[in-house]
């Protein structure tokens with residue numbers, strides 16, 4: 001759905017967090033980015049969702065230059081962000097989180113009804129009248145993803161979606177993400193480890209200090225090697 005060319009983004013003038021990042025998200029598939037803490041994964045997803053303005057480069061959406069689009073324009077086009085750190089709405093209940101957003105009007109991607117979302121995340125069914133702060137970390141994570149899916153995204157940006165989840169719940173979330181392309185939605189997921197990414201797709205990009213690699217294979221050790229090389233360069237004492 002999106003193509004990114006030579007994207008540079010920073011929070012301060014002359015201090016780029018992402019440097020000349022190129023990424024092709026035209027295939028309806030799961031695209032994964034792995035990278036260590038602070039590499040710029042969240043920065044990239046927030047930029048694609050319209051929350052941050054790049055200082056250079058272009059984002060294309062089906063031939064249209066959307067580099068400087070706003071979050072509501074990205075959302076209307078079918079881009080949904082499931083941010084890291086949950087970021088739920090404190091005054092809303094679980095049920096309200098799932099009903100306050102409306103599916104995108106334009107060519108919806110993967111449509112999920114509330115009932116279907118509760119089937120996918122049964123833990124939320126018993127919490128419908130609870131507020132976000134009354135949920136466990138895992139439940140909050142599930143709600144963040146369910147909220148994004150309820151907008152029927154054509155592109156789901158999932159920022160470390162399995163972080164802090166019990167293994168069974170993490171597997172459940174992984175399975176949902178894996179099925180999205182069959183339902184017409186593209187997924188861009190960030191993860192800290194190659195192993196977690198490999199459960200979703202065999203082709204991953206490695207992001208290290210703002211530089212994004214070409215797609216590399218996860219199963220043959222290429223991605224691990226890139227990460228290890230980076231670690232050795234930045235911390236020569238690491239084994």
Ligand SMILES: Nc1ncnc2c1ncn2[C@@H]1O[C@H](COP(=O)(O)OP(=O)(O)OP(=O)(O)O)[C@@H](O)[C@H]1O
Pocket residue numbers: 011017035036037038039040041042043044084192
């Ligand atoms: N709002 C902000 N203002 C200034 N600097 C920021 C801001 N958000 C992130 N940064 C900096 O940008 C860099 C990239 O951060 P980002 O959160 O994108 O990395 P990440 O790969 O998602 O890391 P993690 O896996 O730890 O979440 C870091 O050096 C971080 O300190």
